Amino acid sequence: MTQQLITDAQNTWCPGCGNFAIQHAIKDVILRLESEGIPREMIVLVAGIGCHAKMADYLNINSLYTLHGRAVSFATGICMTNPDLHVICCLGDGDTYAEGIAHLLFAAKRNVNMTVLVHNNRVYGLTGGQVTPTSPTGYHGKSNPYESTEISFNPLSLLLSAGCSFVARGYTQRQKELTELIYAGIKHSGFSCIDILQICATFMNKTKEYDEQTYIPDDHDPEDFDAACRLVREYPYTTSGKIALGVVYREKREVFHVGTPYKQQEYSNTELFVRRFIDGRR
Amino acid sequence: MNECSVLIGGKAGDGINVAGQIIARIFTSLGYYVYMYYDYPSLIRGGHNFSMIRACTHPVGAYRSEIDILLAMDPTTLRRHQTKCKPDALIIYNSDTVQSDTGSGVPLKTIVEQNKGLAIMENTAMIGALASALGMEWDAIASIITHEMRKSTEKNLDIARAAFQLQAEKKELRRIGESPGILISGNEAVSLGLLSAGLNGYIAYPMSPSSGILHFLAASSHETGIQVFHPESEIAVITIAEGMAYAGAKAAVGTSGGGFCLMTEALSMAGMAEIPLTVILAQRSGPSTGTPTYTAQSDLHFAIHAGHGDFPRFVFAPGDSQQAFEWAGHALSLSWQFQVPSILMTDKTLAEGLYTVPPEFLQAHPPDSVLVTEVREEYRRYQDTDDGISPYASPPLSGAVIKGNSKSHDERGMSVDEAAPISAMTLKQMKKIRFMEEAVSQLNPVHISGNADSDVCLISWGSNAPLCREAAQTLGIKSIQPIVIHPFPEQEMHAAVKDSAMTFLLEDNYSGQLADICEAHGISINIRLPRFDGRPCTIDQLIENLRGRIK
Numbered sequence: 073m074t075q076q077l078i079t080d081a082q083n084t085w086c087p088g089c090g091n092f093a094i095q096h097a098i099k100d101v102i103l104r105l106e107s108e109g110i111p112r113e114m115i116v117l118v119a120g121i122g123c124h125a126k127m128a129d130y131l132n133i134n135s136l137y138t139l140h141g142r143a144v145s146f147a148t149g150i151c152m153t154n155p156d157l158h159v160i161c162c163l164g165d166g167d168t169y170a171e172g173i174a175h176l177l178f179a180a181k182r183n184v185n186m187t188v189l190v191h192n193n194r195v196y197g198l199t200g201g202q203v204t205p206t207s208p209t210g211y212h213g214k215s216n217p218y219e220s221t222e223i224s225f226n227p228l229s230l231l232l233s234a235g236c237s238f239v240a241r242g243y244t245q246r247q248k249e250l251t252e253l254i255y256a257g258i259k260h261s262g263f264s265c266i267d268i269l270q271i272c273a274t275f276m277n278k279t280k281e282y283d284e285q286t287y288i289p290d291d292h293d294p295e296d297f298d299a300a301c302r303l304v305r306e307y308p309y310t311t312s313g314k315i316a317l318g319v320v321y322r323e324k325r326e327v328f329h330v331g332t333p334y335k336q337q338e339y340s341n342t343e344l345f346v347r348r349f350i351d352g353r354r
Numbered sequence: 355m356n357e358c359s360v361l362i363g364g365k366a367g368d369g370i371n372v373a374g375q376i377i378a379r380i381f382t383s384l385g386y387y388v389y390m391y392y393d394y395p396s397l398i399r400g401g402h403n404f405s406m407i408r409a410c411t412h413p414v415g416a417y418r419s420e421i422d423i424l425l426a427m428d429p430t431t432l433r434r435h436q437t438k439c440k441p442d443a444l445i446i447y448n449s450d451t452v453q454s455d456t457g458s459g460v461p462l463k464t465i466v467e468q469n470k471g472l473a474i475m476e477n478t479a480m481i482g483a484l485a486s487a488l489g490m491e492w493d494a495i496a497s498i499i500t501h502e503m504r505k506s507t508e509k510n511l512d513i514a515r516a517a518f519q520l521q522a523e524k525k526e527l528r529r530i531g532e533s534p535g536i537l538i539s540g541n542e543a544v545s546l547g548l549l550s551a552g553l554n555g556y557i558a559y560p561m562s563p564s565s566g567i568l569h570f571l572a573a574s575s576h577e578t579g580i581q582v583f584h585p586e587s588e589i590a591v592i593t594i595a596e597g598m599a600y601a602g603a604k605a606a607v608g609t610s611g612g613g614f615c616l617m618t619e620a621l622s623m624a625g626m627a628e629i630p631l632t633v634i635l636a637q638r639s640g641p642s643t644g645t646p647t648y649t650a651q652s653d654l655h656f657a658i659h660a661g662h663g664d665f666p667r668f669v670f671a672p673g674d675s676q677q678a679f680e681w682a683g684h685a686l687s688l689s690w691q692f693q694v695p696s697i698l699m700t701d702k703t704l705a706e707g708l709y710t711v712p713p714e715f716l717q718a719h720p721p722d723s724v725l726v727t728e729v730r731e732e733y734r735r736y737q738d739t740d741d742g743i744s745p746y747a748s749p750p751l752s753g754a755v756i757k758g759n760s761k762s763h764d765e766r767g768m769s770v771d772e773a774a775p776i777s778a779m780t781l782k783q784m785k786k787i788r789f790m791e792e793a794v795s796q797l798n799p800v801h802i803s804g805n806a807d808s809d810v811c812l813i814s815w816g817s818n819a820p821l822c823r824e825a826a827q828t829l830g831i832k833s834i835q836p837i838v839i840h841p842f843p844e845q846e847m848h849a850a851v852k853d854s855a856m857t858f859l860l861e862d863n864y865s866g867q868l869a870d871i872c873e874a875h876g877i878s879i880n881i882r883l884p885r886f887d888g889r890p891c892t893i894d895q896l897i898e899n900l901r902g903r904i905k
């Protein structure tokens with residue numbers, strides 16, 4: 073089993089689900105990293121809970137299958153402890169834009185060195201298609217059969233305001249570009265977040281809309297923050313508007329770190345401190 | 355006097371806690387064991403704060419209601435505490451702000467102004483006056499001030515000397531020998547215990563009365579090298595800590611009841627994913643926000659049952675700084691040995707109380723490494739074994755795929771929902787319990803003191819233990835303290851109460867939480883002594899209460 077990148081777990085995504093494209097994109101990125109000399113064991117996948125999170129079972133790499141909304145926070149602990157690891161988070165839009173939004177924004181603010189893939193299918197897939205923060209206004213799921221007046225979050229705007237140092241958008245029907253984005257996100261030093269427009273074949277099939285509206289801007293400068301802000305305003309996660317794909321924003325910023333990671337710690341320093349403290353109190 | 359109780363009081367922001375610590379230090383230098391209790395409302399300026407310092411010839415961890423020496427920095431102190439003074443008590447008051455017809459007035463403010471000191475140095479003047487009243491030599495108090503006040507030492511000495519010379523009335527306390535130990539708070543002891551057991555990281559969100567640990571470990575992190583971090587919420591705290599443990603670092607978190615409530619989903623994940631983790635639960639009075647700076651022991655059922663689903667865990671409740679040091683270390687080590695969460699419970703009385711501990715009792719237990727560093731066959735994170743403990747590896751491990759999982763999973767860590775692997779994994783996890791029980795029974799899980807032959811037993815847990823130890827000693831009865839609460843040390847507890855004709859149980863909660871647990875294990879409690887006003891019981895109250903009831 074260790075050789076194959078795909079495990080023997082039975083795959084239970086619906087036929088036509090966009091998660092397959094994300095899975096293959098990640099697989100291709102891992103192979104590319106391996107060909108560059110980054111061994112597979114240096115990669116850790118951290119997943120939330122939802123359809124997206126099954127990635128932890130399907131990819132044969134180190135993983136921590138966590139709690140709904142909390143994956144980024146677990147990942148922060150992993151990054152603090154071993155900064156050499158490549159940490160990839162697979163999150164859902166319900167997962168990270170609703171339940172765990174604080175962790176996402178704080179990780180962006182801190183610039184924790186991880187790559188976050190938001191499988192943004194704009195519904196709660198696993199629990200039956202309920203409304204999420206990025207469902208378009210007017211969407212009715214089983215939990216809001218009558219009311220739907222809230223506007224959507226624009227996650228890219230939120231991330232830009234939070235100080236995210238790498239903001240990008242991908243689309244599951246454009247797997248080649250998606251693969252490049254994930255690779256670029258991993259190569260970015262600091263917090264990279266890719267909002268992936270993911271087709272949910274069962275509850276939110278926006279293939280036609282996305283195919284028509286997505287485009288790759290040819291003159292966008294991802295180092296220009298104001299241009300990035302303008303670009304993400306084109307599509308406020310309603311149903312209309314041009315949807316730019318690709319890297320929206322990137323900057324170089326100091327990467328989050330706390331003290332000394334444990335492998336470089338020396339027990340003797342701790343012991344010495346304890347002894348000195350006790351002696352100092354005599 | 356062979357024991358002495360001092361109360362020093364003033365306004366919040368006046369440095370009463372630090373003044374109390376220096377007074378405690380004076381007493382240890384005279385050869386006495388000391389306990390200090392610090393009482394303050396949840397505010398930063400104004401309000402009334404006081405420290406009670408009790409010096410005894412025997413180890414102590416409780417205070418007395420009656421006062422031998424009252425040190426009034428302000429009028430409120432005199433008004434609120436004068437009625438508790440013994441008839442022969444000495445009162446020293448700040449004559450610049452306090453009017454009194456008894457006691458010795460010392461113009462603290464004037465002395466400080468004459469020496470161009472800061473207002474906070476009125477404490478130093480008061481300490482100078484106290485030292486003189488106790489009959490100390492100037493050199494002895496000067497050396498304590500020099501040791502404790504590293505900033506503006508000369509000025510503090512001048513101020514203390516002026517008050518020392520003015521104070522004429524005496525309440526002498528004989529020096530009885532060398533200092534019996536060092537002064538250390540419960541929070542400091544927990545911190546040092548964790549460090550000694552090889553802590554790599556401490557994650558916490560501020561919440562009284564646990565914050566002292568966060569501050570202590572953060573301040574010392576430059577020397578210890580460990581990682582200390584304060585993130586956005588208690589949910590972030592515990593999930594970060596579990597991420598650290600997945601990556602191989604020994605992490606602990608600290609909080610009080612409200613923060614612990616937020617941690618419970620992830621605590622349950624530590625149970626399912628078998629992630630080692632130590633939670634310091636410093637109790638305060640609840641429910642809800644309760645009284646942030648006052649004590650309680652009302653989270654015992656919660657600690658034992660927190661988190662959904664069934665999973666093994668440890669719950670420990672040390673009673674004083676010495677036990678806090680020792681059991682914080684055990685909590686960390688045992689949680690890694692068994693890959694289960696451990697919860698170390700303290701409370702405000704212990705966390706912020708100051709105790710005298712002989713330094714030879716503070717011995718480090720260097721950590722054992724439990725990490726797997728090479729694989730021979732296929733690595734399975736949740737491999738079934740005789741004792742239920744699976745090999746623990748952290749990434750990167752060449753040739754191994756390490757899958758931690760919060761969902762029901764098989765030995766490889768792959769999610770399952772079929773009946774057989776679900777029950778198999780539960781059985782594997784629960785197998786550990788018997789070995790956990792054996793491990794704690796090697797560590798003296800129940801502390802017995804007082805008159806071991808008495809058929810009257812006084813059971814207590816946590817910070818009430820030193821109080822009950824002293825009461826039992828005085829009354830000639832037996833004191834029983836389970837330090838391990840879960841898994842319940844059933845054998846040891848039954849042995850302890852075997853010949854009991856009458857059993858009391860004192861705890862700081864309304865319903866009698868430990869009493870319920872004891873009874874569930876067949877240990878009958880005749881008289882429950884509940885306390886739920888945020889204050890610890892005092893030694894005289896307890897003795898009087900018990901005297902009236904022991905038949």
Ligand SMILES: Cc1ncc(C[n+]2csc(CCOP(=O)(O)OP(=O)(O)O)c2C)c(N)n1
Nearest residue numbers: 121122123124140164165166167196197198
């Ligand atoms: C704390 C908590 N609340 C609720 C759930 C139930 N739950 C599981 S998946 C899910 C929604 C998943 O939606 P999303 O994150 O968008 O993932 P998707 O299934 O669409 O990939 C919910 C609400 C849970 N597991 N944990």
Ligand code: SF4
Nearest residue numbers: 086089123197272273
């Ligand atoms: S419900 Fe939607 S997201 Fe979930 S597996 Fe099916 S198609 Fe994919």
Ligand SMILES: [Mg+2]
Nearest residue numbers: 164165195197
């Ligand atoms: Mg979703």
